Amino acid sequence: MRVAVVGTGYVGLVSGACLAEVGHEVICVDLDAAKVASIERGEAFLFEPGLQEIMDHTAGSRLRGSTDLAAAVRASELTMIAVGTPSSDGRIDLGYVRSAAAAIGAALREHPEPHVVVVKSTVVPGTTEDVVRPELERASGRRVGDGLGLAMNPEFLREGNAVVDFMEPDRIVLGVADDLARERLEALYAPFACPDVLVTTPRTAEAIKYTSNAVLATLISFSNEIGNLMAKLPGVDVRTVMEGVYLDRRWSPILEDGRRVRPGILTYLAAGCGFGGSCFPKDVQALKAFARAHDAPTPLLEAVMDINGSQPGEVVALLERGLGDLRGRRLALLGVAFKPDTDDVRESPSLRVAQMLVAAGAETRAFDPAARETGRVALPAQVQLCDTLEDALEGAEGVALMTSWRDFAVLPALLASREDPPLLVDGRRMLDPRSVARYAGIGLGPEPS
Numbered sequence: 001m002r003v004a005v006v007g008t009g010y011v012g013l014v015s016g017a018c019l020a021e022v023g024h025e026v027i028c029v030d031l032d033a034a035k036v037a038s039i040e041r042g043e044a045f046l047f048e049p050g051l052q053e054i055m056d057h058t059a060g061s062r063l064r065g066s067t068d069l070a071a072a073v074r075a076s077e078l079t080m081i082a083v084g085t086p087s088s089d090g091r092i093d094l095g096y097v098r099s100a101a102a103a104i105g106a107a108l109r110e111h112p113e114p115h116v117v118v119v120k121s122t123v124v125p126g127t128t129e130d131v132v133r134p135e136l137e138r139a140s141g142r143r144v145g146d147g148l149g150l151a152m153n154p155e156f157l158r159e160g161n162a163v164v165d166f167m168e169p170d171r172i173v174l175g176v177a178d179d180l181a182r183e184r185l186e187a188l189y190a191p192f193a194c195p196d197v198l199v200t201t202p203r204t205a206e207a208i209k210y211t212s213n214a215v216l217a218t219l220i221s222f223s224n225e226i227g228n229l230m231a232k233l234p235g236v237d238v239r240t241v242m243e244g245v246y247l248d249r250r251w252s253p254i255l256e257d258g259r260r261v262r263p264g265i266l267t268y269l270a271a272g273c274g275f276g277g278s279c280f281p282k283d284v285q286a287l288k289a290f291a292r293a294h295d296a297p298t299p300l301l302e303a304v305m306d307i308n309g310s311q312p313g314e315v316v317a318l319l320e321r322g323l324g325d326l327r328g329r330r331l332a333l334l335g336v337a338f339k340p341d342t343d344d345v346r347e348s349p350s351l352r353v354a355q356m357l358v359a360a361g362a363e364t365r366a367f368d369p370a371a372r373e374t375g376r377v378a379l380p381a382q383v384q385l386c387d388t389l390e391d392a393l394e395g396a397e398g399v400a401l402m403t404s405w406r407d408f409a410v411l412p413a414l415l416a417s418r419e420d421p422p423l424l425v426d427g428r429r430m431l432d433p434r435s436v437a438r439y440a441g442i443g444l445g446p447e448p449s
């Protein structure tokens with residue numbers, strides 16, 4: 001199928017590349033000429049495992065880049081909207097979606113071919129029907145259901161696993177407004193082996209995406225609240241507490257042969273320094289604001305955000321508890337990305353900790369295996385971003401481990417040789433507390449007396 005993807009950020013580029021990989025002819029459109037030029041050169045402009053490999057053999061043939069939205073749309077049978085939906089005063093800003101819909105509509109005016117427009121951006125329930133549809137119909141002079149198809153198809157990819165998630169989806173949700181949209185989307189996704197395709201309305205598809213993100217964010221904040229309580233109890237470790245919780249067969253089912261299944265959901269039921277990224281914080285905020293506008297109270301979502309907002313402060317508090325006043329102290333901040341296997345630093349808890357350490361007068365050196373360019377731009381100027389882990393650790397009296405990169409598993413070995421070992425504050429609880437001389441972690445209670 002000939003496909004245009006409008007908005008080539010994380011979602012647009014990964015979707016476009018993966019659709020090209022399975023044989024579709026894809027044009028990725030963006031306002032940002034530098035991103036388009038990078039696609040045309042066959043270079044991934046963001047770090048995502050497996051993406052460059054796909055672009056190596058699709059760019060220039062089945063995967064193209066363009067800044068000419070109208071030409072791309074007219075050359076296609078289906079157009080996806082994958083533009084950003086940022087937060088504005090806590091509410092979703094639909095400005096990019098609205099203008100993309102208007103531009104796609106204008107391109108379809110006087111263009112009688114059947115065409116389907118699919119919203120892939122995360123949008124609050126009702127947006128596809130009440131915002132995108134009128135823009136499209138007005139600008140195109142055409143009617144949805146009459147050769148113009150409309151759908152909402154949320155994206156569930158996880159950054160750092162985005163290519164695998166797209167190529168081997170656990171679910172495909174098709175919120176279709178008409179038959180043409182359903183037929184084309186089923187054909188688009190036919191090459192992907194997916195256990196479940198859920199066909200529903202656009203409004204329900206939009207609600208599924210928000211609910212999916214909100215429940216994961218809630219698990220994290222719940223675990224953090226419990227972790228902060230356990231940290232007050234002598235000899236108690238939230239990790240062991242949670243391990244006992246996981247063993248409930250409803251969390252970890254026991255197969256007929258006696259083996260346990262360890263579901264991925266349990267990684268969200270774990271205490272740490274809080275969630276970040278381009279989705280959870282803005283999507284939970286947007287859902288809260290959307291609920292308020294519908295007179296539906298969301299005290300639980302309020303608490304989810306409040307707990308998350310204070311969680312980076314727990315890391316700083318642990319450093320202060322171990323080191324005293326941080327003014328003039330040399331510290332290492334390990335991990336800037338909001339999670340491993342990505343260079344995305346948007347809303348990363350590490351940035352919040354960096355700001356607090358600067359405010360406290362600490363001398364901070366940071367390191368991240370991937371987020372170098374993005375980290376350099378986002379970190380406060382007073383924080384020096386180092387090229388190696390060793391450089392960041394040099395002379396450090398305290399270490400804040402903020403991202404669970406596998407590269408940091410070497411820390412115990414690296415620190416073992418230090419005569420005056422630093423305090424390591426494990427914001428992700430990824431290291432064994434006994435593996436370093438001075439350890440503090442989220443959710444770890446004091447030694448019993």
Ligand code: NAD
Binds near residue numbers: 011
């Ligand atoms: P992004 O900010 O990385 O990319 C958006 C791109 O759209 C930018 O490159 C921008 O230049 C471009 N753009 C904006 N208006 C345009 C227009 N009129 N024409 C052409 N290009 C235009 O955003 P993202 O992280 O890829 O997210 C996109 C959407 O997908 C958001 O709604 C987000 O919530 C959702 N989503 C993101 C993820 C994720 O992991 N990042 C996962 C699932 C869903």
